[in-house]
Amino acid sequence: MRDINQFTITEAVKKTFKTEPGSRFEQLLRGFIDHLHDYTRENNVTHAEWMGILNFLYDCGQISTPERHEFILLSDVIGFSALVDMINTKGGATEGSNLGPFYLDNAPRMKLGGNLSDGREGVSVLVHGRVTDSLHNPLPGAIVDTWQADASGTYPIQEQEQGQDKYDLRGVFEADEQGRYYYTTVLPKPYTVPYDGPVGRLLRAGNRHAWRAAHLHYIVRAPGMSSITTEIFFDNTEYLDNDAVFGVRKSLIAKLGPASKVDELGYSLERKPDAVCKFDFVLAPEG
């Protein structure tokens, strides 16, 4: 390795890793080194720039907590998350969209027809639909795990210091025998992704805003099916065309309508809704 130079170092580095030949790990590691070295050579990266990149990543780590994952946010604003979502959406299934930085495992189980908003101010909306396979067969017992911001665009988890319960505006529902899920909640508002950290500096440096179109988050799963992580957007919300994390897809925009005919749906609801949003989730088989 004494004759190493800027043109031979890439192969030399790759050779030092004794990975299992043909393994996925080998493929991802070698690809990463190839692209990182190419980027460095093509751009003649200086010492100051190299240290700037490393310090930026260091700052992302420093500001991260169990409730704030700055690296997910970084991935979101540079379209890395959206690209992974797009590549991994299965044919016929609901399109995937951002997990975002605020997901919490073990959200409370709730009964169908329950009210997620628990006395919060804002427009009460019935969110309902079916979970099916791609042939429209219902998936009874499918799990619909949801979390969202409130009517001011804030996640309760962001206001724990002000006495908010981090599990507020989160719930896990089980679809009925017809694959239906339904619950009421408060209509979320658009919000800005956290921009008081390194990712915010990146957005400002690129003259970008931090706003997200109003949305509801979901993870939907059922036995034998591939789970999906996605978001539902509302047709009348701002930022559908310039969402800060590239989460919007045409197929994920739901129409928000009046609740005048809600009684015809036959749901037993804990709270009377002002508006209705219908969205069906489609899961593809596992594998």
Ligand SMILES: [Fe+2]
């Ligand atoms: Fe969100």
